[in-house]
Amino acid sequence: MELRHLRYFIAVAEEENVSRAALTLHVSQPALSRQIRDLEEEIGFPLLRRDAKSVHLTDAGRTFLGEARLVIERAEEAVRNARAVAVGGNGEIHVGYAPSPTVKILPKALRGFQAELPKVRVVLHDLSTEEMLSQLREGKLHVALVVQPTRAMLRGVCFEELARYPICLAVAPKHPLARLRAVTLAQAAQQPLIAYDRKEYPEYYDTMEKSFLTAHTRLRIAEEHDSVTSLIAAVESGRGVALVPSCLACMVGPRLKLLDLNPALDPIVVGAAWRKEATNPLVEKFLAAARQ
DSSP states (O other), X not given: OOHHHHHHHHHHHHHTOHHHHHHHHTSOHXXXXXXXXXXXXXXXXXXXXXXXXXXXXXHHHHHHHHHHHHHHHHHHHHHHHHHHHHHTOOEEEXXXXXXXXXXXXXXXXXXXXXHHOTTEEEEEEEOOHHHHHHHHHHTSOSEEEEEOOOTGGGTTEEEEEEEEEOEEEEEOTTSGGGGOSEEOHHHHHTSOEEEEOTTTOXXXXXXXHHHHHHTTOOOOEEEEESSHHHHHHHHHTTSOBEEEEGGGHHHHGGGSEEEEESSOOOOEEEEEEEXXXXXXXXXXXXXXXXXX
């Protein structure tokens, strides 16, 4: 199957007439009809119902039409972006990210990428892990910087580890625990726990639940927040404590104190995700910048 077969099929489906489609494509009607029949023979089922004056899509044909359009759009996008890389011209890449876990990785990746391709526009999308993975599969995102998802969540998506960060306990500077250098998970469990929203950050909850289960300590959440800024504000105000990755230190400065956990919990793994069949050269360039 070639791209021209898909283009021919799309034209016939949209015109609902082989003669008009042939004029649009600047090919002969017999040649166009033959190409459509070749396509149907190759895939093994009819795409069109034909009568004397027009053609109509079968149920399978309607499904195939949507997929064919996506294939053509992605192929054209790949050519545009490859041309941009080849000639140093304009292009665009959409990058999803989780703010707090990628606070160290994302700025460096952007600097490296734009130093090499200054004319390429990078569009950033602050999304939950599930939203990023869904938009990667749909082709709305080209690459995403995320906390490592579960295997089940990675259907159709590749993941590459870029960094690991220890889990710390974030407390307000005047909190009674702030005078300590390290605390146990049992000590943390005695405080009101502030966490990210369960629906928006499922991998965060998986990490916490496994950690508390290992320590034979019950997980009790006092508040849930849908953003890192509100979580930081809640901890800073003294309403509770939170388990966060150590990389958060560069965001909070003196507003919070991050305490080591003893014994240490499994670190948070952060990396890049992209669609398995992606052929966009800008993705490779961005991944190379993120690795550095």
